[in-house]
Amino acid sequence: MTAKPGDKPHVLVVGEALTDIIHTSAGTREHPGGSPANVARGLARLGVATSFLTALGRDARGQAIASRLEAAGVTLLPESWSLPATSTAAAEIQDDGAARYTFDLTWSLPTGVNLPAADHVHIGSVAAFLAPGADQVEEIVRGFRKSATVSFDPNIRPDLLGQPSTARARFERLAALTDVVKLSDEDAAFLYPNLTPGEAARAIAAHGPVVAVTAGANGSLLLAGGDLIDIQPVRTTVADTVGAGDGYMSALLWALLASLRPQLEPLGNTELAAAGAFAARAAAITVFRPGAEPPTLAELSSPNPAL
Numbered sequence: 001m002t003a004k005p006g007d008k009p010h011v012l013v014v015g016e017a018l019t020d021i022i023h024t025s026a027g028t029r030e031h032p033g034g035s036p037a038n039v040a041r042g043l044a045r046l047g048v049a050t051s052f053l054t055a056l057g058r059d060a061r062g063q064a065i066a067s068r069l070e071a072a073g074v075t076l077l078p079e080s081w082s083l084p085a086t087s088t089a090a091a092e093i094q095d096d097g098a099a100r101y102t103f104d105l106t107w108s109l110p111t112g113v114n115l116p117a118a119d120h121v122h123i124g125s126v127a128a129f130l131a132p133g134a135d136q137v138e139e140i141v142r143g144f145r146k147s148a149t150v151s152f153d154p155n156i157r158p159d160l161l162g163q164p165s166t167a168r169a170r171f172e173r174l175a176a177l178t179d180v181v182k183l184s185d186e187d188a189a190f191l192y193p194n195l196t197p198g199e200a201a202r203a204i205a206a207h208g209p210v211v212a213v214t215a216g217a218n219g220s221l222l223l224a225g226g227d228l229i230d231i232q233p234v235r236t237t238v239a240d241t242v243g244a245g246d247g248y249m250s251a252l253l254w255a256l257l258a259s260l261r262p263q264l265e266p267l268g269n270t271e272l273a274a275a276g277a278f279a280a281r282a283a284a285i286t287v288f289r290p291g292a293e294p295p296t297l298a299e300l301s302s303p304n305p306a307l
Contacts, residue, residue, distance in 0.1 A: 009119035009257050010049045012144075013040040014137055015127035016107055017054040017069075017080075018087040019061040020242065022291070031242075031291045032065040033089065035125035035155045038243045042250025042282070042294035043122075044073035048257070051075040051116050053140075055107060055133070061086040079113045093240050103160060107133040115140065118148050120257060124249075125155035128174060129167055138170075141177050151180040152209075153249050156187040164190055176207040180256060182249045185215040197221060198228050210256070210267060212276065214248055214283070216241065222276045224267040231276035234284035243292025244283045250294055251282030 015036025022029050040052040052074050056062035058081055065086065066076050087105040094100065107130045121144045123137050141150055152174050154167075161167040168191045175181050181204055183191075188200035195203060201211045201223045214220040219233040255275035259267060267275075278300065285295040 012118035038246035057083040057085040124153035150178040152178040182212040236284040247286030247294040248283040252279035
């Protein structure tokens with residue numbers, strides 16, 4: 001881990017929050033979700049001062065999302081209450097614990113948002129690609145680029161994105177503005193169908209960021225312009241994979257935040273491997289329990305967390 005005791009950066013997360021409607025053989029349940037919302041909550045549970053700009057409706061689902069985020073310590077920006085109804089994602093949990101999603105999602109942001117000062121900005125998922133809000137997200141990143149570091153998790157949802165070439169163009173434009181990019185092997189295959197995950201990581205790293213490619217039970221790859229670092233997964237029993245990548249992302253950021261400020265410097269293999277191992281541990285704890293439940297810092301610091 002590279003974060004230093006007493007080093008307390010402020011992170012602004014921008015992206016969608018929604019209600020996961022999860023269907024399993026045991027029945028249906030609703031759970032607040034959305035990849036950026038999960039990352040914001042994961043960071044706050046790790047003790048990071050975190051603000052969140054999203055788009056919610058003033059309904060029961062929106063209030064449940066807000067209450068959950070605020071209980072973890074996330075500051076929800078007031079401009080986030082901008083939709084007539086809160087978006088949803090129906091998740092069908094497969095036999096192996098993987099989730100397949102169907103979205104009912106609107107993504108836009110109001111103009112004239114009073115954004116707080118931030119040391120780091122995280123963006124991701126549908127919010128980085130879906131019009132009209134995606135252009136606003138990119139504008140926010142460009143506005144912060146000189147004063148803050150940036151991370152990006154595309155968390156690709158093919159049914160919402162249209163042609164891969166169009167999504168790839170936006171992805172590469174955003175990747176060139178960021179310091180850390182985390183994506184899954186499925187994201188990499190969508191964006192770069194003719195490349196292996198390692199080759200895709202190198203292609204993305206050519207735009208400048210540290211790159212992490214996650215592959216579920218097969219672990220992850222990290223790259224900071226030098227060697228590809230293979231991170232072994234932490235073995236656990238899988239309840240479901242909802243929020244696994246988000247748990248990995250928030251923990252990876254926690255481990256790297258001190259090194260990312262004030263400007264990214266080359267990371268050594270030992271430092272990057274430690275950050276990846278910490279993130280893998282967070283992902284294992286997340287998948288061990290149903291829904292997007294990222295670990296607290298106390299859980300990650302325990303020598304024997306429940307797995």
